[in-house]
Amino acid sequence: MTKKNCIDVRDVSMSFNGTNVLESITFSVEEGEYLGIIGPNGGGKTTLFKIILGLLSPTNGEVRIYGEPVQRFTNRHLIGYVPQRVISETYFPATVEEIVRSGRTARMGLLKWLSREDRKAVEKAMEITDVTAVRGRLIGHLSGGERQRVFIARALASEPRILILDEPDVGVDVTSQEKFYAFIEDLNSKLGITVLLISHDIDVVAHQVKSVLCLNKRLVCHGSPKKFISEEYMQELYGKKVKFILHGH
Amino acid sequence: MPEIFELEFMRRAFAAGILISVIVPLIGVFLVVRRYSLMADTLAHVSLVGVAAGILTNSHPVVSAVAASTLAAVAIERLRGVKSLFAESVLAIFLSGSLAVAVVIISLARGLNVDLLSYLFGSISTISPVDLYMLAAVFVAVILAITLLYKEFFLVSFDEEFAEAGGVRARNLNLLIVVLAAVTISLSMRIVGILLIGALMVIPVVSAKQFSLSFRNTIFLSIFFSLLSVVSGLTLSYYLDLASGGTIVLVALIIFLLAFIIKKPE
Numbered sequence A: 001m002t003k004k005n006c007i008d009v010r011d012v013s014m015s016f017n018g019t020n021v022l023e024s025i026t027f028s029v030e031e032g033e034y035l036g037i038i039g040p041n042g043g044g045k046t047t048l049f050k051i052i053l054g055l056l057s058p059t060n061g062e063v064r065i066y067g068e069p070v071q072r073f074t075n076r077h078l079i080g081y082v083p084q085r086v087i088s089e090t091y092f093p094a095t096v097e098e099i100v101r102s103g104r105t106a107r108m109g110l111l112k113w114l115s116r117e118d119r120k121a122v123e124k125a126m127e128i129t130d131v132t133a134v135r136g137r138l139i140g141h142l143s144g145g146e147r148q149r150v151f152i153a154r155a156l157a158s159e160p161r162i163l164i165l166d167e168p169d170v171g172v173d174v175t176s177q178e179k180f181y182a183f184i185e186d187l188n189s190k191l192g193i194t195v196l197l198i199s200h201d202i203d204v205v206a207h208q209v210k211s212v213l214c215l216n217k218r219l220v221c222h223g224s225p226k227k228f229i230s231e232e233y234m235q236e237l238y239g240k241k242v243k244f245i246l247h248g249h
Numbered sequence B: 001m002p003e004i005f006e007l008e009f010m011r012r013a014f015a016a017g018i019l020i021s022v023i024v025p026l027i028g029v030f031l032v033v034r035r036y037s038l039m040a041d042t043l044a045h046v047s048l049v050g051v052a053a054g055i056l057t058n059s060h061p062v063v064s065a066v067a068a069s070t071l072a073a074v075a076i077e078r079l080r081g082v083k084s085l086f087a088e089s090v091l092a093i094f095l096s097g098s099l100a101v102a103v104v105i106i107s108l109a110r111g112l113n114v115d116l117l118s119y120l121f122g123s124i125s126t127i128s129p130v131d132l133y134m135l136a137a138v139f140v141a142v143i144l145a146i147t148l149l150y151k152e153f154f155l156v157s158f159d160e161e162f163a164e165a166g167g168v169r170a171r172n173l174n175l176l177i178v179v180l181a182a183v184t185i186s187l188s189m190r191i192v193g194i195l196l197i198g199a200l201m202v203i204p205v206v207s208a209k210q211f212s213l214s215f216r217n218t219i220f221l222s223i224f225f226s227l228l229s230v231v232s233g234l235t236l237s238y239y240l241d242l243a244s245g246g247t248i249v250l251v252a253l254i255i256f257l258l259a260f261i262i263k264k265p266e
Helices: A045-052 A096-102 A116-128 A144-156 A174-189 A202-208 A225-229 A231-238 B008-032 B038-056 B061-080 B087-108 B116-121 B129-148 B150-158 B160-165 B170-192 B194-210 B215-240 B244-262
Strands: A005-016 A019-030 A034-038 A060-065 A079-082 A162-166 A194-198 A211-216 A218-223
Touching: A005 A045, A005 A194, A019 A045, A019 A060, A019 A194, A019 A211, A019 A218, A034 A045, A034 A174, A034 A202, A045 A060, A045 A162, A045 A194, A079 A144, A079 B160, A096 A116, A096 A144, A096 B150, A116 A144, A144 A162, A144 A174, A162 A174, A174 A194, A174 A202, A202 A225, A211 A225, A218 A225, B008 B038, B008 B129, B008 B170, B008 B194, B008 B215, B038 B061, B038 B087, B038 B116, B038 B170, B038 B194, B061 B087, B061 B170, B116 B170, B116 B194, B129 B150, B129 B170, B150 B160, B150 B170, B160 B170, B170 B194, B170 B244, B194 B215, B194 B244, B215 B244
Parallel strands: A034 A194, A034 A211, A079 A162, A162 A194
Antiparallel strands: A005 A019, A005 A060, A211 A218
16 A cells, blocks of 8 residues: 655755755655654755745745645644754743643644643643653753653644654753654654654664655755665765764664 | 722722733733843833823823834834844834934923823822723733733744744734733833833743742732732832832832742752
8 A cells, every 4th residue: 555645845945045055855755754864064954844844935846745735734733843942941931731732732723722632632742752740840940851852742742643853862862862762763653653853863863764865955865774874875965985883773 | 998098099000000010920921931021121112202202292192102112012023033133132222212212202392391200200190090991901901812812822932933833823923912012011101100111021020930830820920929019019109208110110129139039949
């Protein structure tokens, strides 16, 4: 059985002040895929995410989510977004539970109060991400790893079918990182959530994801992690010979 | 009945003070948590332009103050999105620029018998029944807006980008909050004064933040501190014959100092 595409990126180009950031990017993401996006700094990874999320309009081309142009896609809650960091995360006087609940806002719609179903989804999101025990604590009082889980819980509160994570492991220690990726893997394999992940950690991408997209303004390669590890692509991506050392997991 | 409530203007002052002390920090909390505290002071200074224009054209100064600060609020929100301008620079331009305009207008209106000080520092004896009715209407509007859109305001205050990714119209909500701030500030100036209203919008919130257990808790605690400041400030100003606005803000400051000293260790 062929799987349905949930994201179609068609000939997307983007430029800021005359400088090209993305050039004719075309690819599709199937439902249930676990896609890692990798590339050098300034390669356009975050810009591509923002275009997929409808936060930026591309200079050229279009993005379709479940077949609909992203700007007209009304079921935005089907996409869960986990940003790299939130500017106010260290000082904002809100509890973990308040922040996870806020992830449900878009799905609930205007002038709606939390229903029993909404509360259940919030509880479930906190349970899955293992933040129930810290639900009453202020977000600023948590460690980097805990905060990251809270942001994933917030994204999961809207019961998304697609999860988009922008370098979620920045500032998280190695042990927490391993647990974190095992958890993302579970979300993908057990709950069937499509995962798109930007990571600067090539090792992680090579081991965790099902397919890889290499981006350096243009699409350098899109395929299995094995294909990506070949020296030829690494050189094209990073501009010099890169020796790739795989750590056994 | 205590002597203080036998006077009609004092009853009006307390009624207006209580309305203000609920809505001012309620709006203020959404400005403070986004590090936008200077917005309150800026809008207050713009109100002065409205007051001056009202005096010059012989119209109701509070109405023209509401108009001026609302227009400025919209302009500031639009300019905040311009990348070549820093958000705080936009506020600084409006703050000092509006003061310059107001001073020029006031100099044009020279010769008129104007008690400008009552607008600058607040004067409870000048609160008219019309002022009180307008304040009551704004009170209802602010309470309704915050209650009905609480979850959206919370989301946008914490993470604007996430809100927009979810399809929540962050720009409209930002605009609504600054317009509500503008109207609230203009109507509160009779009690606390243009130069001091910013303090009432910010200080009780910062005091509450010292003890905050949650966002909701911060809101309720801010309102409590604000009520305490306004009621005790008005009472003290009456019995000690002091300026009402200054006394209210001084009480708020004392509460802040105490909160800061005895705050929970982090």
